[in-house]
Amino acid sequence: MLATIRFIAIVAWHAILVTSWIPIMQHRPTIILCASNNMNSEEDRMGLNELHTLLRDAVLREDYMEAGRLSDTMLERLHGSSLDKEERKALRRRMSWRGLGAAPWLSERLDALNYTFPTTIQINAMEGVNAILNSTAEELDESSLEARIDRNGAKDMGIVVTGTTGSGKTLSYLVPLLSTLSDSLFTRQRIRVGAEEMVGDTTGDLLDRLAVVTSPVVRSNSRKQTRQKGAIAAGASISTLGKSGKDVKSPLALIVVPTRELGVQTAMLLYQLIGGVIKDDPTQSSGRANMFKYKGPKGIRIGCVLDDEESSFGLKLQTDVAITTPKYLGKLLEDGDILPSKLRVVVYDEADLALEETDAADLSKLFDDDPEEREYSRLVFLVGASVTESLGSLAISSRVLPKGKSWIASATNYRPLESQESETLSGLVGKQTSSLKDLNLCLYPGLKHERVILKNGRDLLVLARLLRKALYDYEQSVASPSPGITLQRPRVVVFFPDEAQARAAIEPLRDAMWGDHRLCVLLPKSGVNPLTIMEQFKKNETSVMLATPNSVRGLDFPALTHVYTLYLPMEDPREYVHLAGRVGRVGQLGTVQGDGGHVISILKEEDANQMDLLAKELGFDFTDVDASSVEDIVILNAEGKVDETMFDLEKTRRFLEDTLTLVEEAEDPVVDVDAIDATRPQYVYDDEEEDDEKDE
Numbered sequence: 216m217l218a219t220i221r222f223i224a225i226v227a228w229h230a231i232l233v234t235s236w237i238p239i240m241q242h243r244p245t246i247i248l249c250a251s252n253n254m255n256s257e258e259d260r261m262g263l264n265e266l267h268t269l270l271r272d273a274v275l276r277e278d279y280m281e282a283g284r285l286s287d288t289m290l291e292r293l294h295g296s297s298l299d300k301e302e303r304k305a306l307r308r309r310m311s312w313r314g315l316g317a318a319p320w321l322s323e324r325l326d327a328l329n330y331t332f333p334t335t336i337q338i339n340a341m342e343g344v345n346a347i348l349n350s351t352a353e354e355l356d357e358s359s360l361e362a363r364i365d366r367n368g369a370k371d372m373g374i375v376v377t378g379t380t381g382s383g384k385t386l387s388y389l390v391p392l393l394s395t396l397s398d399s400l401f402t403r404q405r406i407r408v409g410a411e412e413m414v415g416d417t418t419g420d421l422l423d424r425l426a427v428v429t430s431p432v433v434r435s436n437s438r439k440q441t442r443q444k445g446a447i448a449a450g451a452s453i454s455t456l457g458k459s460g461k462d463v464k465s466p467l468a469l470i471v472v473p474t475r476e477l478g479v480q481t482a483m484l485l486y487q488l489i490g491g492v493i494k495d496d497p498t499q500s501s502g503r504a505n506m507f508k509y510k511g512p513k514g515i516r517i518g519c520v521l522d523d524e525e526s527s528f529g530l531k532l533q534t535d536v537a538i539t540t541p542k543y544l545g546k547l548l549e550d551g552d553i554l555p556s557k558l559r560v561v562v563y564d565e566a567d568l569a570l571e572e573t574d575a576a577d578l579s580k581l582f583d584d585d586p587e588e589r590e591y592s593r594l595v596f597l598v599g600a601s602v603t604e605s606l607g608s609l610a611i612s613s614r615v616l617p618k619g620k621s622w623i624a625s626a627t628n629y630r631p632l633e634s635q636e637s638e639t640l641s642g643l644v645g646k647q648t649s650s651l652k653d654l655n656l657c658l659y660p661g662l663k664h665e666r667v668i669l670k671n672g673r674d675l676l677v678l679a680r681l682l683r684k685a686l687y688d689y690e691q692s693v694a695s696p697s698p699g700i701t702l703q704r705p706r707v708v709v710f711f712p713d714e715a716q717a718r719a720a721i722e723p724l725r726d727a728m729w730g731d732h733r734l735c736v737l738l739p740k741s742g743v744n745p746l747t748i749m750e751q752f753k754k755n756e757t758s759v760m761l762a763t764p765n766s767v768r769g770l771d772f773p774a775l776t777h778v779y780t781l782y783l784p785m786e787d788p789r790e791y792v793h794l795a796g797r798v799g800r801v802g803q804l805g806t807v808q809g810d811g812g813h814v815i816s817i818l819k820e821e822d823a824n825q826m827d828l829l830a831k832e833l834g835f836d837f838t839d840v841d842a843s844s845v846e847d848i849v850i851l852n853a854e855g856k857v858d859e860t861m862f863d864l865e866k867t868r869r870f871l872e873d874t875l876t877l878v879e880e881a882e883d884p885v886v887d888v889d890a891i892d893a894t895r896p897q898y899v900y901d902d903e904e905e906d907d908e909k910d911e
């Protein structure tokens with residue numbers, strides 16, 4: 216019943232969006248107008264990620280008036296406020312998946328997964344494709360994307376998606392990818408499905424393979440999934456079938472990502488879009504994702520080749536979408552697992568890095584063919600926060616993107632892309648193609664950058680104190696809430712310069728945090744099961760993750776509040792954009808209702824000026840946090856006075872424990888433990904064990 220009510224409410228909401236918006240806005244109750252007036256100045260300062268988070272949240276609360284108001288704010292951010300009624304109506308339609316031309320089954324699925332409204336970068340990426348195809352609003356309603364591509368006869372199309380971290384770039388290519396292939400995927404399903412069981416086998420295929428490297432929970436769900444009986448969808452009509460529909464062997468789409476972890480994350484999202492359900496634990500109900508019957512093509516096969524073992528097996532026969540890293544691409548091409556001439560969508564995610572890492576010969580095989588000899592049209596996406604216009608232009612002259620049919624989409628607009636002269640295909644390889652001038656556009660504006668310069672302390676000691684201080688602030692905010700600010704319990708990623716240092720830090724930090732935080736360390740190169748570690752952190756089974764440069768790109772962690780880094784990537788400043796961008800993402804509510812996404816660099820005195828250089832190069836402001844405020848035993852309150860509540864036995868004991876545990880690690884401790892001990896308030900310990908230790 217509840218499900219039905221919710222469904223009706225959402226349908227009604229779409230109807231409001233499309234038809235009768237203006238009158239409703241004019242007759243909005245006064246109380247809402249007051250609320251929105253209060254919020255306006257705050258909202259004016261908000262970035263688009265935060266606005267979209269508020270919108271998503273209003274939809275989840277079923278507060279459709281507020282959702283409408285926020286949607287209106289976003290419309291004005293994108294198109295200005297001088298639009299007339301008709302223009303607004305038309306543009307509002309284009310702020311929905313369906314209105315943008317996404318496949319109808321996919322629009323429903325996105326709604327069921329709580330991606331009800333596209334983010335602005337997703338709108339602009341879809342609009343880029345529509346612009347290349349010259350599609351009218353009527354065509355968008357009436358024809359599938361695949362049919363529009365066939366009709367247009369465009370052999371090749373290219374979209375560069377560039378925008379701030381966490382703005383939703385993954386769906387900005389997955390939605391057009393599935394919409395482009397939708398008709399063919401239905402055809403493949405019909406050809407393949409001789410028995411219902413086979414549908415099950417194919418949905419389980421991805422997770423059976425991932426189960427080798429990911430958590431047992433996901434594995435058990437996959438088995439459940441494979442036993443599901445799914446009716447065979449009968450959607451696409453024969454007349455709209457793409458030419459490649461009958462060939463079920465070769466992948467239709469290829470996604471290249473720089474790391475295995477990002478590949479798995481992408482595969483999981485894709486898997487959910489095509490009807491898969493991933494539950495946090497086997498007893499949990501899958502909620503709305505199962506509430507609406509999945510109507511898309513069934514049995515779509517996602518093939519991941521992301522590590523040596525998977526590469527030795529190659530792709531299973533009849534993969535529809537292949538996901539790999541530059542390292543394994545060559546073998547897939549050589550073995551004929553991927554036939555470039557059959558690929559209809561090619562995506563390079565984190566393209567600036569992934570292109571750099573791709574062998575020139577592999578790039579040639581993928582892109583250096585004659586489009587006229589290809590049977591199908593091809594849509595190429597280059598995606599990433601540090602993918603720039605100049606990289607896009609270079610890609611045109613290198614024939615990765617087609618000249619005259621390539622557009623660039625960002626969170627604020629979409630426009631045609633010009634080419635740069637006299638470059639060859641190999642011009643893309645091994646180059647840092649992002650100019651720093653372009654990069655500050657991609658650094659998310661809603662972040663708070665801070666620097667702590669180490670004076671006396673070791674970095675781990677200061678880190679532990681900062682972690683504890685953030686927890687203390689959170690506890691204070693729960694005890695005496697301030698209006699308008701709801702702090703979220705800290706969830707943190709800490710970046711170390713390499714795996715050895717991250718590995719060495721886990722034990723002392725774990726001991727030092729005394730159970731206040733559950734810690735984990737993500738070591739993609741030398742760790743035992745990094746994907747399980749990542750899954751557990753995503754599910755909030757751990758709350759502090761120690762990570763390395765390998766994980767700065769693309770990984771999406773819910774409800775993250777702080778990023779700490781113990782190094783700055785001076786040799787490649789674009790990595791700071793990614794590192795910082797793990798916070799301030801769409802969906803991270805703490806960023807909106809809390810006090811923002813914090814990025815804190817903990818630096819030795821001799822490295823402190825690196826932050827000035829980086830800030831200048833990337834164009835951001837930062838504040839200095841006084842190291843002594845966290846290194847000292849005394850904690851000051853907001854008025855700068857000694858916080859008496861910190862002087863209790865338990866806390867003092869922790870302070871000393873931290874110091875001992877964390878300084879022991881260092882070869883040459885610079886923290887004078889005796890001096891700290893001397894400043895300790897005089898308490899009488901009744902802990903016999905400690906007295907005994909002292910006596911010894």
Ligand SMILES: Nc1ncnc2c1ncn2[C@@H]1O[C@H](COP(=O)(O)OP(=O)(O)OP(=O)(O)O)[C@@H](O)[C@H]1O
Binds near residue numbers: 329379380384770801
């Ligand atoms: N339309 C949407 N509605 C609600 N949430 C969304 C939507 N699109 C994306 N998100 C959420 O936004 C977050 C960021 O998305 P995503 O990881 O695709 O960002 P990104 O731009 O690729 O970031 P990065 O540059 O770091 O790779 C994810 O948690 C995702 O679930």
